[in-house]
Amino acid sequence: MTPSATxxxxxxxxxxxxxxxxxxxxxxxxxxxxxxxxRGVSIDVEPGEFVALVGQSGSGKSTLLNIIGGLxxxxxxxxxxxxxxxxxxxxxxxxxxxxxxxxxxxxxFNLMDHLTCLGNVVIPASFAHDAKDVxxxxxxxxxxVGLSDxxxxxPGELSGGQKQRVAIARALFGAxxxxxxxxxxxxxxxxxxxxxxxxxxxxxDKDRVTLVIVTHERRVSSVxxxxxxxxxxxxxxxxxxxxxxxxxxxxxxxx
Ligand code: ADP
Ligand code: MG
Numbered sequence: 001m002t003p004s005a006t007x008x009x010x011x012x013x014x015x016x017x018x019x020x021x022x023x024x025x026x027x028x029x030x031x032x033x034x035x036x037x038x039r040g041v042s043i044d045v046e047p048g049e050f051v052a053l054v055g056q057s058g059s060g061k062s063t064l065l066n067i068i069g070g071l072x073x074x075x076x077x078x079x080x081x082x083x084x085x086x087x088x089x090x091x092x093x094x095x096x097x098x099x100x101x102x103x104x105x106x107x108x109f110n111l112m113d114h115l116t117c118l119g120n121v122v123i124p125a126s127f128a129h130d131a132k133d134v135x136x137x138x139x140x141x142x143x144x145v146g147l148s149d150x151x152x153x154x155p156g157e158l159s160g161g162q163k164q165r166v167a168i169a170r171a172l173f174g175a176x177x178x179x180x181x182x183x184x185x186x187x188x189x190x191x192x193x194x195x196x197x198x199x200x201x202x203x204x205d206k207d208r209v210t211l212v213i214v215t216h217e218r219r220v221s222s223v224x225x226x227x228x229x230x231x232x233x234x235x236x237x238x239x240x241x242x243x244x245x246x247x248x249x250x251x252x253x254x255x
Pocket of ligand 2: 182
């Protein structure tokens with residue numbers, strides 16, 4: 001693969017793995033209250049993959065996603081993201097990785113209600129050193145998600161689907177190589193969710209953004225190119241039974 005860094009578009013990746021985890025463990029609490037959340041997770045995600053991470057509630061999916069994204073730290077194991085050993089890298093390097101190469105999308109949108117949509121989209125610029133063309137890039141990100149006319153509206157005036165599209169625009173603002181999504185359609189009705197999934201698919205197909213999406217929805221896991229199933233903090237075989245249990249855990253989302 002040729003390394004390219006085209007400004008304004010999504011960067012191609014010149015490393016073997018986008019995500020490489022080895023024997024990752026994580027627990028919360030201590031003594032009798034200790035919960036072992038991850039029990040030795042090893043995963044490789046290659047450039048351009050579209051991975052659905054499924055599993056029952058409490059199986060450790062969000063914890064794993066947060067560790068990949070550098071929002072949380074494991075107790076032991078190896079975590080390499082885009083060729084960077086995130087446990088050995090210093091805070092500055094980790095922050096740079098997070099701000100420049102990784103986009104996050106959460107179920108609850110996590111928008112700032114006092115800011116406009118454009119203001120929300122350009123939040124990542126406030127952490128960057130060379131924040132050039134911020135407004136133009138913010139508008140371009142809003143255009144991509146079909147919200148050009150909403151730049152100066154506030155999140156409170158938007159529907160759930162529109163809010164999630166603003167959150168996606170914010171994630172795309174930094175032209176990420178890796179997009180981490182935690183139940184991105186969990187708060188959306190079926191039709192709106194479909195639009196969001198179609199958009200993810202396009203990002204993966206056309207822009208070669210690597211996607212890891214935690215989901216309960218069959219519709220997401222069926223468009224993903226690979227499904228990773230978790231149970232009790234471990235990766236398990238993606239058997240039909242396992243997938244059925246993972247999807248059933250959502251309370252029966254549309255399929
Ligand atoms: P999932 O996303 O698959 O539902 P999580 O990764 O959110 O699972 O949680 C896995 C387990 O870890 C759960 O039992 C949860 O209660 C526990 N857990 C997650 N975050 C914390 C935390 N910050 N403190 C204590 N326990 C936590
Ligand atoms: Mg979760």
